[in-house]
Amino acid sequence: MPQSLAVRCPACRRAHRYTAPSYPCACGAPVVPPLDKQGVATRVVHRAWQEDWITVPCGSCGRRGQWPRPELGCPCGTVLRIPVTADAPERPALPSVTIRTARDAVTAVVLYLHRLGYGGIRRADRRPPCGIGLAGRGVLAHVDPSARPATLRDVECLWLTAMTESVGCLYFSLTGYTKESHTRADTLGIPLFLLERSGTVTPVNPSADQLDGSGA
Template sequence: MSESVSVRCPACRREHLYAAPVYPCACGAPVAPALDPQGTATAVTHRAWDDEWAGVRCGACDRESQWPRPEVGCPCGTVLLVPVARADAGETRPKAPPAARRPFQPVTIRTARDAVTAAAVYLRWLGYRDIRRADQRPPTGIGIAAHGLLAQVDPTVRPASLRDVECLWLTAMTESAACVYFSLAGYAPDARTRADALGVPLFVLDLTGTPQPVNGLADELDAEGAAR
């Protein structure tokens, strides 16, 4: 069970009791952002990628990963960012060897942000590290990257096109990285054919947050995980 803190809305002064969400670390252990009970919640006035992620350190393997920064919606309409303590605050625990890959624990998708989180959780489960925002913004969707990998998450209701797949592949080629595509609405037939020819794994994200392999390359990635 994660910790809870009292959060006051600066707009209407209403108090909220907030519990930090729990995510699965790549080693399989549950982790949650360390909330700062002395901090002050701030209202979200505009969205910036760097402000929406926080470092969270796993108590089992001491790995630090980036997870969505906690936020809560007030009935008055204000969205509040919950204050988070530094990932390196407190005593550092000794590192333990990661356990074998455990059953995947999906993140339910309700928003575009959830789709990105679900893809990031899945990539960590596969064994990819250092998940972050991609250096180059894709023409559609949202780009995320890991060591040796470039991923594109398309949360729109339009099936990904041949051009979408080719743009991802070309960008990955310039960075000497592998690539993978996640789409909520699936893929156009010619996009699937082109992905097979270029070696791009394709996944469809269902609303439970579980990536479903679309082609054989995705089946292999799901079964084998990240290259060691």
């Protein structure tokens, strides 16, 4: 049965009944944010990325996924943040590797792909024109450790290869992206990520942000 909670708007004092949404875990089971029946709804005044997401474990497989923090819009115009027991906007700590070589870059990407929920990661059968290709179940990832930004051609080559193999694709660059490649990736829906020397993987376009938050 869906979880529900009685909440009151702190601005107009109007009462509401909020029902928690269900999100699909990578294993296929539904995940529902645990509502805090003892908590109080608060007003959203300022937006911060870290505060807009919560980490909720799947009750079936235990996978810890990040989902949007529950919110409710009041007719008076106030946005209410619904209290949950997993109220800390924690991100699971990831193993990291300092990137000094191309192999380090590949290791960092493999760790990140595992974190997203992709399995069976290996070297891609088809070698890309530049960089390193990685393949997993349902995904093709391009790791670009070069000293130049990824170009339009780089992004399109990845997309065409993924289309041929009927899988999704992701691009990881150590240096960044040209304006043209970034625009083209947004058009094609390709998640773009930046590899930092510390081993941190940072999403740099909307498709990557969504994938980073929800997982594969």
